[in-house]
């Protein structure tokens with residue numbers, strides 16, 4: 001099978017990036033959105049990301065550190081070659097089709113990438129409706145960060161062609177794609193999805209079985225929790241904790257800098273899933289209180305100009 005037509009369902013933070021990246025790499029891309037309002041909200045995101053692609057490619061002419069793996073696998077392109085890629089980004093953006101019609105979106109789709117809200121009921125409702133329109137051949141993947149494909153496989157009408165393809169935010173730079181099947185996923189379709197990930201300049205990271213949080217968050221979440229516990233327990237200040245990690249491991253950033261990048265609101269939403277967070281005497285309770293105070297003060301991380309550090 002050759003994947004040609006790709007549909008991205010959802011045009012939020014991730015959906016818009018996945019759609020543009022797929023089009024940039026030459027795929028015929030349709031974005032399915034649930035309402036005209038969603039279409040209007042998706043458009044400025046797509047335009048913003050297209051401008052970032054073009055600006056980054058322009059920057060590469062004078063600054064080799066601006067090279068992004070998702071935009072090119074080369075590191076020494078000439079100015080005319082970079083101009084060609086800028087044109088490619090513009091053409092990709094212009095080529096995107098946005099629709100609210102299940103029928104138009106699903107018609108002849110080879111791959112549908114679901115990137116709608118992280119809500120199980122809403123994902124089930126979407127899959128149940130979509131299943132009525134999909135071609136026999138269509139492979140369906142979810143970009144869900146926290147939910148497992150086995151929770152949804154039965155609603156897709158094609159459990160053997162359903163799996164997870166999980167991107168990281170800013171996919172043109174952080175070009176990881178975690179590929180994870182459920183027990184009923186057939187290898188043939190898993191392999192197709194791995195190939196597609198490579199074809200859109202991602203680095204596929206293959207999981208052999210289902211794992212909540214995939215590889216990255218299985219490592220990152222306990223690491224960040226451990227760092228926050230040290231702070232909440234008054235063992236050391238955040239700068240000392242970061243310095244320890246950076247000096248001792250050679251890592252470029254410590255956990256509190258990473259928390260500023262992830263965003264403190266996300267960190268707070270993760271910690272309050274722990275029932276202990278309700279009790280202010282427990283470590284999760286102390287972490288939740290600390291994060292809540294910073295969020296209330298507007299210090300939510302890099303995007304706000306201040307989190308643990310100032311930017």
Ligand SMILES: NC(=O)c1ccc[n+]([C@@H]2O[C@H](COP(=O)([O-])OP(=O)(O)OC[C@H]3O[C@@H](n4cnc5c(N)ncnc54)[C@H](O)[C@@H]3O)[C@@H](O)[C@H]2O)c1
Pocket residue numbers: 009010011012013014015033034038042114115116117118122123126143144145146166167168169
């Ligand atoms: N934001 C991230 O950093 C990130 C990273 C990796 C994976 N993800 C995953 O990607 C998915 C989307 O996340 P996001 O950050 O892009 O979300 P978002 O809130 O920015 O966008 C969600 C999109 O889905 C649409 N939508 C919401 N509810 C819907 C429904 N019931 N039916 C149809 N469409 C609906 C919205 O209109 C919007 O276009 C989630 O599963 C999330 O876990 C997010």
